[in-house]
Amino acid sequence: MDEMEGLARALASGEASADALARAGEADPARALDAFARARAHPALAPAFARWAAEALRSPRPASAAEALLALAERRAAEGVAPASAPALALLARVLGGSAFLARLVAARPALAAELEPAPAEALPAPPAGPIEPSWEAIRAAKYRGLLRIAARDAGGRPFRASLRELSDVADACLAAALACASREAGVEPPALLALGKLGGCELNFSSDVDVLFVYAAPRDPDADFARNAEVARVVRAFRAGLEARGELGFGYRVDLDLRPEGETGPLANSVDAALGYYESFGAEWERQALIRLRPVAGPEAPARALAEGLTPFVWRRSISPAALQAVRDMKHRIERERRDAGRDLEHDLKEGPGGIRDVEFTVQALQLFVGGREPRVRTGNVLDGLEALAAAGALPAETAAALADAYLWLRRAEHAAQLDEERQTHAFPRDARAQRAFARRMGYGELDAESARARLLDAWTAVRAEVRAHFEELLPGEAA
Numbered sequence: 340m341d342e343m344e345g346l347a348r349a350l351a352s353g354e355a356s357a358d359a360l361a362r363a364g365e366a367d368p369a370r371a372l373d374a375f376a377r378a379r380a381h382p383a384l385a386p387a388f389a390r391w392a393a394e395a396l397r398s399p400r401p402a403s404a405a406e407a408l409l410a411l412a413e414r415r416a417a418e419g420v421a422p423a424s425a426p427a428l429a430l431l432a433r434v435l436g437g438s439a440f441l442a443r444l445v446a447a448r449p450a451l452a453a454e455l456e457p458a459p460a461e462a463l464p465a466p467p468a469g470p471i472e473p474s475w476e477a478i479r480a481a482k483y484r485g486l487l488r489i490a491a492r493d494a495g496g497r498p499f500r501a502s503l504r505e506l507s508d509v510a511d512a513c514l515a516a517a518l519a520c521a522s523r524e525a526g527v528e529p530p531a532l533l534a535l536g537k538l539g540g541c542e543l544n545f546s547s548d549v550d551v552l553f554v555y556a557a558p559r560d561p562d563a564d565f566a567r568n569a570e571v572a573r574v575v576r577a578f579r580a581g582l583e584a585r586g587e588l589g590f591g592y593r594v595d596l597d598l599r600p601e602g603e604t605g606p607l608a609n610s611v612d613a614a615l616g617y618y619e620s621f622g623a624e625w626e627r628q629a630l631i632r633l634r635p636v637a638g639p640e641a642p643a644r645a646l647a648e649g650l651t652p653f654v655w656r657r658s659i660s661p662a663a664l665q666a667v668r669d670m671k672h673r674i675e676r677e678r679r680d681a682g683r684d685l686e687h688d689l690k691e692g693p694g695g696i697r698d699v700e701f702t703v704q705a706l707q708l709f710v711g712g713r714e715p716r717v718r719t720g721n722v723l724d725g726l727e728a729l730a731a732a733g734a735l736p737a738e739t740a741a742a743l744a745d746a747y748l749w750l751r752r753a754e755h756a757a758q759l760d761e762e763r764q765t766h767a768f769p770r771d772a773r774a775q776r777a778f779a780r781r782m783g784y785g786e787l788d789a790e791s792a793r794a795r796l797l798d799a800w801t802a803v804r805a806e807v808r809a810h811f812e813e814l815l816p817g818e819a820a
Contacts, residue, residue, distance in 0.1 A: 342787035347393035350375045363396055364776045364789030371402035378405045383412040387425035391432040394494075397785050398436025399760075399777035407435040407442045414449050427455040430463070433494040434487070437781050440762040441490060444483055444588065454488045463492055465505050471512050473519035475581045479588050481516075485509035486545065490759065499752050500723060503542035510543055513582075513591060514551070515637035521577035527570040530555040530608055531643035532636045535598045539632030540720035544751065546758040546765075548595040549582075556642045557610030564610060575607040589762070598629055611642050615649040622653055624666055628704045630654045631711075632720030657712040661816065667705035668815035671697065689754050690766035694804030696754065698811040699747045703729065705815055710734045722747060735814075743810055746803045753800075756781040768800060 346363060349355035353376070357368035365371045375392060378384045384391070395404035408431060415422060423431065431452060435442040445451050455463065466485035471477055489505050514532060522529040536550030537543050555571050557564050575596070582591035597603050600617035609617070618626065630650055635643035675693065678685055685692035703725040707717050710732060717728040723744055730740035756778055757765050769775045775796060776789040784792035 341785075343396050343785060344389070344393045346396055346787060347389045350392050351379065351389045353379075360401070362788055362790075363401070364399070364780060364792070365401050366773065367402055371405070374402045374405035374409070378409040378412075381409055381412050383416060383422035384408060384428065387428050390425055391428040394429045395432040395436050397780060397783075398433050399780040400436045400439075403439075403442065404432045404436030407446065408432060410446060411449055411452060415452075418449075420449075423452055424456060427452065430455045430491045430494055434490050437494070438490060438759045440589075440760070441487055444487065448588070451484060451487055454484055455491050463488070463495060465489075465492070465501070466509050468508055468512065471516040473516045473523065475517075475520060475584065475591070476586055478513045478516050478520070478582070478591050479586045482509060482513050482591060483588050486762075490545075493755070499748055502755065503537075503544075503751065506543040506545065507538055507541040510538055510549060510592060511636050514549065517578055517582050517591065518574075518637045520581055521574045524577045524581075525570065525573040527574060529574060529638045530571045531638040531640070531646070533643055533646070534634050534636045535629055535632050536595070537632075538636075539634040540722060541634070542721055542723070542751070544758060545755050546762045548593045548764070550595045550598050551636070552596065552599040552614075553608035553638075554611050554614055554642045554646050555608060556639070556645070557612050568606060568608065568610070571608040572606065593764070598626075611645045611649065614646055618650060618653050624663070625670060627654050627708060628667065628701075631704055631707055631718070634720055654708075655711045655715075655718060656708075659709055659712060661709070664705050664709055664815045667701050667708075668811070671701050671811075684767075687768040687770055688766055689750055689757065689768055692804070694806070694808035694811075696747070696750045696766075698807045699743055699750070702743070702811050702814050706734055739810060739814075742806060746807045749799060749803050750807075752782060753778075 343363070346355060346359055349359065355372065357372060360368040360371045379388050391408065392405070395401045398404050408428060411431070412422065431445070435445060466488045471481045485505070486509070489502055489509070492505070493499065493502055518529050518532050530553040533539075533552050533554070534550065535552065537547055538549045538551075553571060553575055555567060558567055579594040579596070582594055584590065596607060599605055599607070600609055600614050631654060633647060633650065635647070674691060674697070675685060678688075678691055683691075688695060690696045700722055703722050706729050707725055710729070711717050714732045714734070717725060717732055717734065719725050719728060726735065726740040726744050729735040730737045753768065754766055757767060759781060769778045772793065776793045779789070779792040779796040782796060784795050786792045786795070
């Protein structure tokens, strides 16, 4: 029995003190004592109290977890619904104490708690992979069911790497349904939908834009091509509006179209020929890097395949100067300068700060561009797969690849922890001690003493950033700007 389980047993017997709860990180110990006492008295929660209470104590907000479970149990009893199983209660306690937005979701839709049955977490499957009904409300419901299931699987301890794939799979299914909805509303055949960014790499986070672009097969007649472009633009506008609209549960996804040819000033969609012509004539180095992650998601396969095949010579050059590595490094330093000039605190930025997520991404992508023309096996949009492939190709020492993979997974877990609470698109590492204690719990640091958990979190944050930055500077040559 660990210390957290010991405190849970003390709560079960009514012997726990406010001081013990404060030491565990509860910001309002008196409220927590009352919440656990009331929950302990409910017949649906009493039998497995010690089990779920221990999980609530491992969350950032134990009192909120107990209150949420009690409200859920009371509503289920009033509606004649059978109580949740003990394993499901344990998962719910951890999830509802760790995410305010998921707690509100379950409070509004108690039936969603069934997403965590069957339990325990080891047996809790990934979200369903089948097609989604093409309606905007069904898309939003599928997204939030998926987020709840994935958060529970994270809490249950399955390998975190799977979370990135599961979030991407949910988004893929939602975007495919959204394309069907938008095409139906516009009354035209859908274009091909391709993903870029983290979705393109099958490593989406909990609250992220989806970077997408649309292409279609060009009609032979120029006038018909103009008309087809206007039709597809209507589909794209309906697609973005439907996904970003808020419904009863929330919204679908924020849609970012800025990585398309000509960026925000360009047409919303392009024919395959027009897109390839743009990249051949005007494509920039950063666009080569972005296109590493290009991946078809939905719509007709032929235009997507034609675009991907046509872009191969642009992205994967047979001969490339080592100066390309320095160009990637210089771009990263330039981004940091611009962010600092704009007032951003990069020392607490998980994504764009020195030693953050972008350092790993840029290192991997620079090396992929350098060797990918000769080594097709490194051509992947997934950072972790890219590290493994670069090591297998001899382009990166195996120990360096392993160290960067471990650091990247820690940073991505931290990014999820930052976004999980309120489904906000944030990459900020918390600054004050109280928020850091809560963050440590969300990251899974389980010491009874919350201050010890915070200390371990800060040690890891410092070590990970230093390791990543050192490899970034070593592997990408040139003077820091």
